[in-house]
Amino acid sequence: xxxxxxxxxxxxxxxxxxxxxxxxxxxxxxxxxxxxxxxxxxxxxxxxxxxxxxxxxxxxxxxxxxxxxxxxxxxxxxxxxxxxxxxxxxxxxxxxxxxxxxxxx
Numbered sequence: 001x002x003x004x005x006x007x008x009x010x011x012x013x014x015x016x017x018x019x020x021x022x023x024x025x026x027x028x029x030x031x032x033x034x035x036x037x038x039x040x041x042x043x044x045x046x047x048x049x050x051x052x053x054x055x056x057x058x059x060x061x062x063x064x065x066x067x068x069x070x071x072x073x074x075x076x077x078x079x080x081x082x083x084x085x086x087x088x089x090x091x092x093x094x095x096x097x098x099x100x101x102x103x104x105x
Contacts, residue, residue, distance in 0.1 A: 005043045011066055013041050015059045030054045 016026055016037065023037040030036075030051070037055075039045040047055060056063045065081060084092065 005046060007069075008046065009041050009043050011069070012037065012055065015061060015066065016041075019059055026055075026058060030058050 016023065021029075023041060024034045027034050027036040027038070031054075032051075036045075040047055052066070053063060056066050059066070062085070065078075084095070087095070
């Protein structure tokens with residue numbers, strides 16, 4: 001089995017259960033047959049790029065959040081990432097400057 005299939009399956013299951021929605025309910029909500037999400041989670045099929053975007057939209061996460069799994073401090077990084085999404089560009093630039101400064105210490 002392909003490592004990406006396993007990764008995709010695990011990430012989908014993680015975010016779907018975090019949202020507390022059944023595979024059937026999610027499948028129907030994104031306009032697919034009732035077994036669609038289950039077939040991805042059980043590595044019987046892979047979503048197209050277009051469907052991956054629809055899945056992320058339904059889960060209310062960015063595709064980068066879905067595909068990126070930080071190795072260290074994953075819960076903290078996820079919490080920070082979630083809070084950064086709604087900030088304006090100027091505020092994000094300030095935060096980036098602070099992070100760069102902290103990384104140079």
